[in-house]
Amino acid sequence: MSEVKVNKISPRTNCGTVQLGDSGDTITIPAGATITNNGTQTGFGRTGTVDWQTDSIKTATFTAVSGEGYFCNTTSSAFTVNLPAGSAGAIVSVQDYNNTFDTNALTVEPNGTEKINGGTAGDSVTLGTEGQGVTFVYIDSTVGWRSVQDNQYATQGQAFISATGGTITTDGNFKVHTFTGPGTFCVSSLATVSANNEVSYIVAAGGGSGGARNPGNNNGGGGGGGFRESKSGVDTYTASPLEGATPITVTATSFPITVGAGGASVCQTPTDLQGNDGSNSVFSTITSAGGGGGGGGGNNVPLTNGRPGGSGGGAGGGIPSGVTGGSGNTPPVSPPQGNSGGIGGTGSPNQASAGGGGATEAGQDQQTPASGRGGAGATTSISGSSVGYSGGGGGGSGFTPGGAGSPCGSGAVGSTGPVGNAGAVNTGGGGGGGYGGGGTAGTSGAGGSGVVIIRYKYQ
Numbered sequence: 001m002s003e004v005k006v007n008k009i010s011p012r013t014n015c016g017t018v019q020l021g022d023s024g025d026t027i028t029i030p031a032g033a034t035i036t037n038n039g040t041q042t043g044f045g046r047t048g049t050v051d052w053q054t055d056s057i058k059t060a061t062f063t064a065v066s067g068e069g070y071f072c073n074t075t076s077s078a079f080t081v082n083l084p085a086g087s088a089g090a091i092v093s094v095q096d097y098n099n100t101f102d103t104n105a106l107t108v109e110p111n112g113t114e115k116i117n118g119g120t121a122g123d124s125v126t127l128g129t130e131g132q133g134v135t136f137v138y139i140d141s142t143v144g145w146r147s148v149q150d151n152q153y154a155t156q157g158q159a160f161i162s163a164t165g166g167t168i169t170t171d172g173n174f175k176v177h178t179f180t181g182p183g184t185f186c187v188s189s190l191a192t193v194s195a196n197n198e199v200s201y202i203v204a205a206g207g208g209s210g211g212a213r214n215p216g217n218n219n220g221g222g223g224g225g226g227f228r229e230s231k232s233g234v235d236t237y238t239a240s241p242l243e244g245a246t247p248i249t250v251t252a253t254s255f256p257i258t259v260g261a262g263g264a265s266v267c268q269t270p271t272d273l274q275g276n277d278g279s280n281s282v283f284s285t286i287t288s289a290g291g292g293g294g295g296g297g298g299n300n301v302p303l304t305n306g307r308p309g310g311s312g313g314g315a316g317g318g319i320p321s322g323v324t325g326g327s328g329n330t331p332p333v334s335p336p337q338g339n340s341g342g343i344g345g346t347g348s349p350n351q352a353s354a355g356g357g358g359a360t361e362a363g364q365d366q367q368t369p370a371s372g373r374g375g376a377g378a379t380t381s382i383s384g385s386s387v388g389y390s391g392g393g394g395g396g397s398g399f400t401p402g403g404a405g406s407p408c409g410s411g412a413v414g415s416t417g418p419v420g421n422a423g424a425v426n427t428g429g430g431g432g433g434g435y436g437g438g439g440t441a442g443t444s445g446a447g448g449s450g451v452v453i454i455r456y457k458y459q
Contacts, residue, residue, distance in 0.1 A: 002072050013435055050093045050135070054166035057097055069093035069135075073103035081123070081147060085111045086138035093149075095133035102130040115144030123334040155363060160196050160458045161250065162189045167255070171384030173459050174200075179452040180382065180426045185255040185283070191457075192219055198232040198249045200455040201239075201286070202382050204389045206260035206278030207447030208309055208356060209317050210396065210433035212268050217297030218317035218435055219394030220262060220344060221356035221363060225278045225428030225450045226288035226310020226337035227378045234312040234457050238386070240378035241360055244335045248284050250456075259284035260290050262423055262447030265431060268296065275431065281450040288337055291447055292326035294393060294433045295344060304344065305349065311338030311357035314364075314372060314395050314433065321346045325365075338390065339363070356392030356430035363392045369401040371395030374430055382453050393430030393445060395422060423448025 020027055033355045050069035057073045063082040072081065072094055080095055095105060095303030105128035113121040116136070127134060135149040165185040166177040177185060185378030191197050205225030212219050228245040231237070242366025263276030275293030282288075297316035306313030312326025323340025342363035355363035358375030365372050374392030381387075422445040423429030 001425040005028050005210045007088070020131070020447055033448045043048070050091055052093075064092045066090035066092060067079065069095065071095050071097040072106050073097035074100045075107055076104075078104040078106065078284050080107040080109050083111055083114070083136065083426055084110045084143060086114050086136060089141065090138040091135065093133065094127070094137040095128070096131050097128045098099070099253065100389070101127050101132050101251045108134070108136070108147060112120065117145070117147055128221060151306055158189065158191060159193050160191045161187060161199075161456050163187045163456070169384065170458070171455070173457055174237075174455050175458040176383055177454045179257045179259055180449070182423045183257045183408055185257055187250045187252050188253070190250070190252050194249075195234055196457050198234070198247055200230060200232045200235045200237070200382060201230045201248060201283055202227065202380060202389065202451070202453045203281050203283050203286050203288045204428035204450045204452070205281045205288040205290045205310050206262040206450045207390065207393065207428050207430040208293040208307065208313050209265050209275035209447045210265035210356070210393050210444030211275045211294035211296035211313070212266045212273050212434040212444040213296040213298045213316070213352075218344070218351065218353040219297045219396045219433035219444060220275075220294030220306050220314035220316045220325070220341060220353045221374050221395045221433045222275045222294045222423065222430030222447050223279070223291035223306065223309050223311035223313045223328065223356040223363070223443070224258060224338060224358045224375070224377055224390035224430045225343055225447070227359035227390040228286055228288050228337050229380060229382070229429065232456065237384075238381040238382040239341050242335050242337075243380075244417050245286060245333070248286070255284050256282075257452050259452055260288070260450040264292070264433065265422065265444045265446040267434070267443040270358045274303055274305075274307055275313055275444050276441050276447070278305055278428070278447045278450070281452055283454065284453050288450070289330060291338070291356065291390070291428065291430050292330075294341070294430070294444065295323065295325075295342070295353070295396070297396075306341035306356065306363075307356070309338070311359065311375065311390065311392055311430070312341035312363070313430070314341035314354035314356045314374070314392065315344030316395075317344045317351035317353045317371070317434065318346050325354055325357065328362070339375050341392065342366065342395070344395070352397050353395030358392040361389035366395065369397070371397035371433065377429065379426075382455055388427070389451070390428040391430065393421075396433035396435040396444070398408070422446040425449050426451040
């Protein structure tokens with residue numbers, strides 16, 4: 001084998017052609033050798049990648065150059081890319097710049113009578129799928145430009161959660177989902193920043209109703225529904241003193257929501273009757289217990305006691321001793337979800353009753369001759385406004401039966417007539433105790449239904 005070593009091969013005349021070998025010869029480039037192309041190549045049957053023109057985003061009709069890829073922005077309007085004259089191995093790529101091909105399509109036009117994918121000579125193709133990108137390679141006159149790669153990838157990385165469910169409002173950079181009844185908090189996609197996947201929430205259970213008995217008895221107020229709250233590390237609202245429940249970092253799934261009903265009111269003659277407990281509210285792993293029913297006034301100690309719950313019901317006024325309020329934070333969680341109901345008066349004639357426990361305060365003991373007020377609830381701005389939840393119901397006394405657990409949870413005594421005030425809906429307030437006298441049946445106030453509120457950063 002002969003060997004020739006030269007530094008340069010040039011044609012005999014300027015701008016001539018240099019030929020390596022003859023037809024049928026094999027030209028071998030050994031392993032490890034490098035060929036540098038500083039000019040234009042043709043006829044190699046190029047099938048490699050293109051050079052993407054990232055410094056020239058296309059927004060209007062243009063003519064492509066073989067070997068180049070283009071990001072096409074059709075946000076403002078549809079336009080056309082004209083393919084260059086085809087030669088074997090020519091390659092062009094186009095890609096949807098910002099997922100707008102579905103709104104304004106990109107047209108790909110062949111040169112003259114050339115074909116695309118073996119179609120009718122001169123016919124164009126339309127790219128109208130969001131996120132679509134296509135690579136075309138020219139083969140021959142039979143097929144023309146062949147699409148060798150076609151994608152429709154439009155999934156976007158995002159900094160924030162996307163979710164549905166409940167009534168959705170906004171508070172600055174945060175979305176607020178309020179559930180006033182059963183529903184589903186559905187997370188369709190997560191944030192790329194993990195801290196933004198933690199949500200803030202409150203879960204307030206239904207309040208208990210007050211107790212009732214006729215004649216001549218003072219009945220305890222219902223306990224507020226259990227209240228639990230967690231504020232995410234990126235949130236900015238003013239939380240209640242009870243903030244600190246278990247943090248929840250969501251996943252892309254559906255979370256069933258349970259909103260507890262308030263305890264139904266009661267009216268009883270002549271037997272002592274405790275109020276009804278409220279029902280639990282649930283979000284993910286968090287359950288808040290319904291408020292305990294208030295005690296019925298009278299001479300039956302077990303029924304005169306308040307019932308336990310998220311917050312306990314207040315005791316009714318009783319003739320025997322040993323009348324107690326229902327225990328709060330039942331079952332126990334940390335921070336406590338509520339407080340105990342107050343203690344009723346004892347002795348003859350029947351004594352004053354006590355208020356139901358609230359989220360942040362125990363129910364007030366009887367204040368003979370007046371009955372005790374309900375314990376204060378928890379005030380938070382998670383919804384975008386400062387609102388109180390889970391206050392205790394006031395005890396009934398004479399013909400001024402107990403006030404319901406108000407949004408701020410005072411539950412003060414003071415309504416007229418034998419019917420206790422109902423707890424406000426979707427606050428978890430306890431119902432006021434009723435009073436029976438003058439031949440009129442004592443009727444307690446119903447407990448207020450609960451609420452679940454979920455909040456997260458969305459921008």
